[in-house]
Amino acid sequence: MPLDFTLDPPVTPELRDGILELWVDVTDAGGAVGFVPPVTRDEVRPELVRQFVAMAEERSRLLVGYDEEGRVAATAFLTLNAHRLMTHWLWLYTVMVHPRHQGKGYGRDLLAAAERAARTLPGIEGIRLTCRGGLGLERFYGSCGYKEVGRIPGAIRVAPGDERDDVVMLLPLA
Template sequence: MADTDIDPEGFVTGPHRVDTPHPGLVDALADLWGRVTVAGGAVGYTATDSVDELRAGAEELVEDVRNRRVHLITIGQQHVLVGMAVVRPRRLPVRRHTGELAWLAVDPALQGKGWGKQLLDAAVVQAQALGLERLDLVTRSGQDLDRFYEANGWVERGRWPGAVRVAPGDDRDEIWFTRDV
């Protein structure tokens, strides 16, 4: 991962929808996921996961963006990716009116400044533009993310106790949310 200095008070651009991924997007995503993960964030990885694992996940996401299977929304600071959201429309005929907020991540240095809400709002607008009627998401307990999503119009629909293992002896609940868009 790159050594990145993020200015908590610096200028941030976006949110922007990524239609054509640039060559450095895989590394930028892996770097962001690494910074969020090391700070304890919930992006699907643990602090012991290798950079190669992060890059593999980022390569898969970028391929999905290229093939229009997902819609990526980003924010940046001085050419550094500092936040992202991913909307994944459902593909089965009976679910085509729905989609998933597959990722929402903000660099730890910028958390608590409203960027997560801006990305979340942009994801809802993107879902509406795609003709979706409902979104769902899955997150984990332990970081007050449930309060964040509830404050932004999402409704908790269920929990799976202990479904997420962050580290040995540190199991968290998986929490399911939905929202009409």
């Protein structure tokens, strides 16, 4: 059954807790979403609060995919670029699909929903995202139409002696 995607859902305690649970579960399953496992809700919460602040300041939009039980199953933040010379593209951050739903095509569905949402925003001509090298994520994003446009070797230190490339991907919308 496909996910039901909503752009800018009301931020309720249930949504907040659902995103926290998703973020922890994705991280603990090895997902590259800003933390390394194991992680707790208390460690993730300040980053989620920063995302909510950006939403309140209208710098970011939240896309949520709900499963058939109404639970948060996927998220992505579409963050507008504040630099006056770069407002024609946005960043896609914290792209997550819950581990219990992986392998069902929901990642592709999430990226397609993010593209549709970006196309509704005035003046947006592209989506940029970064991903952690060494996990095959750039191949996945490439299969969804994104092109690798940059790579910074060893920019992400997962642990001492475990450095990964920071890979920049772009999806042109124009």
